Amino acid sequence: xxxxxxxxxxxxxVGAGPAGLAAAIRLRxxxxxxxxxxxxxxxxxxSEVGAHILSGAVFDPRALNELIPDWQARGAPLHTPATEDAxxxxxxxxxxxxxxxxxxxxxxxxxxxxxxxxxxxxRQAEDxxxxxxxxxxxxxxxxxxxxxxxxxxxxxxxRLADGSEGPQFEPGVELHARxxxxxxxxxxxxxxxxxxxFALRDGVDPQTYGLGVKELWEVxxxxxxxxxxxxxxxxxxxxxxxxxxxxxxxEDHQVAVGFIVGLDYRNPYLSPFEEMQRFKTHPAIREVLxxxxxxxxxxxxxxxxxxxxIPRLGFPGGLLAGDAAGFLDVPRIKGSHNAMKSGMxxxxxxxxxxxxxxxxxxxxxxxxxxxxQTWVMRELHAARNxxxxxxxxxxxxxxxxxxxxxxxxxxxxxxxxxxPDHAALRxxxxxxxxxxxxxxxxxxxxxxxxxxxxxxxxxxGQPVHLRLRDPALPLSLNHARFAxxxxxxxxxxxxxxxxxxxxxxxxxxNAQNCVHCKTCDIKDPGQNIDWVVPQGGDGPNYPxx
Amino acid sequence: MKVLVPVKRVxxxxxxxxxxxxxxxxxxxxLKMSMNPFDEIAMEAAVRLKEAGQVSEVVAVSIGTxxxxxxxxxxxxxxxxxxxxxxxxxxxxxxxVISRILKAIVDEEAPRLVLMGKQAIDDDCNxxxxxxxxxxxxxxxxxxxxxxxxxxxxxxxxxVDGGTRTVALPLPAVVSTDLxxxxxxxxxxxxxxKAKKKPLDxxxxxxxxxxxxxxxxxxGVSEPPARKxxxxxxxxxxxxxxxxxxxxxx
Numbered sequence: 001x002x003x004x005x006x007x008x009x010x011x012x013x014v015g016a017g018p019a020g021l022a023a024a025i026r027l028r029x030x031x032x033x034x035x036x037x038x039x040x041x042x043x044x045x046x047s048e049v050g051a052h053i054l055s056g057a058v059f060d061p062r063a064l065n066e067l068i069p070d071w072q073a074r075g076a077p078l079h080t081p082a083t084e085d086a087x088x089x090x091x092x093x094x095x096x097x098x099x100x101x102x103x104x105x106x107x108x109x110x111x112x113x114x115x116x117x118x119x120x121x122x123r124q125a126e127d128x129x130x131x132x133x134x135x136x137x138x139x140x141x142x143x144x145x146x147x148x149x150x151x152x153x154x155x156x157x158x159r160l161a162d163g164s165e166g167p168q169f170e171p172g173v174e175l176h177a178r179x180x181x182x183x184x185x186x187x188x189x190x191x192x193x194x195x196x197x198f199a200l201r202d203g204v205d206p207q208t209y210g211l212g213v214k215e216l217w218e219v220x221x222x223x224x225x226x227x228x229x230x231x232x233x234x235x236x237x238x239x240x241x242x243x244x245x246x247x248x249x250x251e252d253h254q255v256a257v258g259f260i261v262g263l264d265y266r267n268p269y270l271s272p273f274e275e276m277q278r279f280k281t282h283p284a285i286r287e288v289l290x291x292x293x294x295x296x297x298x299x300x301x302x303x304x305x306x307x308x309x310i311p312r313l314g315f316p317g318g319l320l321a322g323d324a325a326g327f328l329d330v331p332r333i334k335g336s337h338n339a340m341k342s343g344m345x346x347x348x349x350x351x352x353x354x355x356x357x358x359x360x361x362x363x364x365x366x367x368x369x370x371x372x373q374t375w376v377m378r379e380l381h382a383a384r385n386x387x388x389x390x391x392x393x394x395x396x397x398x399x400x401x402x403x404x405x406x407x408x409x410x411x412x413x414x415x416x417x418x419x420p421d422h423a424a425l426r427x428x429x430x431x432x433x434x435x436x437x438x439x440x441x442x443x444x445x446x447x448x449x450x451x452x453x454x455x456x457x458x459x460x461g462q463p464v465h466l467r468l469r470d471p472a473l474p475l476s477l478n479h480a481r482f483a484x485x486x487x488x489x490x491x492x493x494x495x496x497x498x499x500x501x502x503x504x505x506x507x508x509x510n511a512q513n514c515v516h517c518k519t520c521d522i523k524d525p526g527q528n529i530d531w532v533v534p535q536g537g538d539g540p541n542y543p544x545x
Numbered sequence: 546m547k548v549l550v551p552v553k554r555v556x557x558x559x560x561x562x563x564x565x566x567x568x569x570x571x572x573x574x575x576l577k578m579s580m581n582p583f584d585e586i587a588m589e590a591a592v593r594l595k596e597a598g599q600v601s602e603v604v605a606v607s608i609g610t611x612x613x614x615x616x617x618x619x620x621x622x623x624x625x626x627x628x629x630x631x632x633x634x635x636x637x638x639x640x641x642v643i644s645r646i647l648k649a650i651v652d653e654e655a656p657r658l659v660l661m662g663k664q665a666i667d668d669d670c671n672x673x674x675x676x677x678x679x680x681x682x683x684x685x686x687x688x689x690x691x692x693x694x695x696x697x698x699x700x701x702x703x704x705v706d707g708g709t710r711t712v713a714l715p716l717p718a719v720v721s722t723d724l725x726x727x728x729x730x731x732x733x734x735x736x737x738x739k740a741k742k743k744p745l746d747x748x749x750x751x752x753x754x755x756x757x758x759x760x761x762x763x764x765g766v767s768e769p770p771a772r773k774x775x776x777x778x779x780x781x782x783x784x785x786x787x788x789x790x791x792x793x794x795x
Contacts, residue, residue: 005733005735007734007735007738047557047559047577048577051577113575115575116575131738133734133737133738135732136734154734157731158731167728168728168730168731170730170731170733173733173734173735218566252574293563295563441774452561453561455557455559455560455561455577456559457559536731541557541559541560541577543560543574543575543576543577544574544575
């Protein structure tokens with residue numbers, strides 16, 4: 001084992017998304033205002049900031065207004081105000097406009113690329129003296145003698161498939177910190193370890209998730225109406241499956257189109273990727289895309305659990321913020337504003353803790369309390385029953401959502417609870433296979449040509465970053481009982497069962513295709529897959545997703 | 546002994562590019578940019594020579610907008626001692642102009658060796674090293690897959706069809722690097738942080754008094770024709786019929 005170098009920071013932040021960058025900026029703002037030295041470093045596994053960021057996105061600038069009030073003068077990439085909103089129920093061929101629930105009004109919001117916003121936030125952070133280090137995934141949590149988190153270690157580079165050190169081997173670096181913020185986004189690989197080690201989920205509901213599949217299109221200028229926002233429910237999903245589509249008209253004749261499927265779906269034959277492809281063939285969507293060309297593709301899991309799934313947010317030595325904890329507001333179909341605000345609140349709590357001097361790897365125990373006093377938690381509390389209400393199907397869920405919104409106004413005296421997504425699958429024997437149409441190559445596509453447009457790259461010859469706890473389980477459980485659901489829920493074609501030399505099926509993991517969406521780690525029925533970070537800079541290279 | 550390493554900022558090799566709808570060029574908006582991989586090889590070779598004690602200073606130079614500072618920081622993280630950015634307006638410059646600018650930089654810096662990628666992966670021109678050597682009146686060793694310095698000369702093994710050809714060049718010389726010269730190192734995080742503090746001089750292009758006119762115009766950029774989807778044939782007869790009448794290859 002080669003010796004690892006180590007570096008010291010006051011605060012290390014894992015993940016350069018909206019939460020991590022907002023936290024870094026806030027920390028440096030506070031330090032400058034107080035005239036204090038405070039070193040802050042942000043690690044990012046993508047090859048550059050934004051490379052792994054994927055969101056719709058209609059963005060509520062509320063947190064940004066608080067963080068950088070003069071963002072407009074500083075050229076933040078918020079170019080397209082959301083001007084026209086519609087909420088559609090889709091039948092197979094028809095579309096009906098539904099009344100727009102108050103949470104879905106988007107006046108004052110912007111249609112953006114969250115990737116580009118993060119690139120801009122990273123520049124603001126660097127101008128404030130933050131070390132932003134893309135291409136360096138945090139691979140390991142470091143603990144001190146007392147068991148407190150004392151930082152992270154970056155991934156080794158140049159290991160061979162068998163785990164041994166190759167000729168170019170470069171060991172990871174230990175980043176030691178007085179406080180470590182984990183802002184890895186939905187279902188982060190280190191956050192998952194923290195949840196287990198510090199029992200952060202004790203007494204709260206399991207987190208629930210959705211998988212979002214998104215494409216960016218350049219459309220016929222005649223069909224482009226910048227500022228237009230469309231959300232859909234209904235077709236192509238059946239009434240028992242939660243999910244819906246979106247279509248946002250950005251600037252430069254670009255349209256973001258995507259589809260989200262709740263990962264509590266039950267039919268193992270369902271394929272979120274193919275639901276997305278099918279969604280685009282609906283007349284209401286097709287009419288916008290036809291004659292255009294697809295320019296980018298990606299997918300990412302998102303948190304849907306809301307208020308009742310928020311774990312304990314702190315532990316000795318650090319805090320969770322953003323969707324690593326889970327602040328997405330499902331009825332508003334937004335989370336970046338909450339992610340940023342939670343990052344800023346975490347920064348404030350950590351700054352005060354460190355100012356006390358006694359804050360060496362202590363816990364900023366007042367973080368949750370501070371957060372409870374912000375609009376983030378008020379918003380999430382009011383919305384808490386809407387997503388779980390969809391256990392009663394589409395119409396039951398909508399009726400319940402209306403009741404919660406218009407009658408109780410978020411103050412119902414009860415809280416509905418969640419079940420873990422991986423336990424939701426029914427056996428294949430009692431499920432109906434879905435017959436998805438073949439891709440046509442112009443409007444609909446297959447997985448591999450899609451992954452091609454995500455610019456995904458993993459250096460060859462490295463250890464597989466999708467680890468099976470029990471190598472026999474894919475066959476004995478996934479294949480035998482659930483007809484191999486990982487071959488369908490993976491939006492990148494990572495998993496396939498192959499038969500070679502008459503030896504019977506075997507699971508093949510094409511890890512080089514992985515777009516880092518984390519769905520397999522979430523939905524695997526046996527919870528047998530651990531998604532760990534690959535070599536630095538690997539994964540998708542999203543342009544402006 | 547000083548080595549000059551010119552580095553170009555190009556679209557990253559993992560990124561798929563597309564032509565602008567009007568054919569006026571490649572759409573680079575929001576795409577990840579990186580150091581040209583062949584220049585990384587040149588950078589690695591220069592740093593290895595320095596680590597071996599044969600070179601005392603490695604200077605990286607890039608030509609372009611302010612955005613090129615990022616590839617210069619990468620060069621500094623590799624181990625370059627300092628960097629020079631020749632700052633130009635937006636437009637991409639032709640190799641002939643780049644060679645004029647590099648000549649002006651060589652006149653200022655007086656390196657004994659210019660080590661550069663044999664071509665950039667964006668325009669694939671493979672011209673700059675040759676034109677620079679001609680302007681300087683220096684020897685050139687192109688497509689280098691082995692490089693050694695000894696007795697005031699550079700021994701360069703060149704990749705030629707079916708083998709290698711080894712030449713000895715008196716210094717100063719220009720050497721362009723091919724793929725097999727080395728495998729560039731992974732950048733170390735502490736070196737990336739140190740690179741932020743290394744000197745990076747910015748010279749406006751005007752200050753060099755270089756003529757940038759070429760008379761060359763880009764008439765159009767187009768993508769290769771899309772591959773037609775395959776068809777499933779029903780029988781051997783069907784296959785033969787289609788080969789004969791649809792594809793017209795038999």
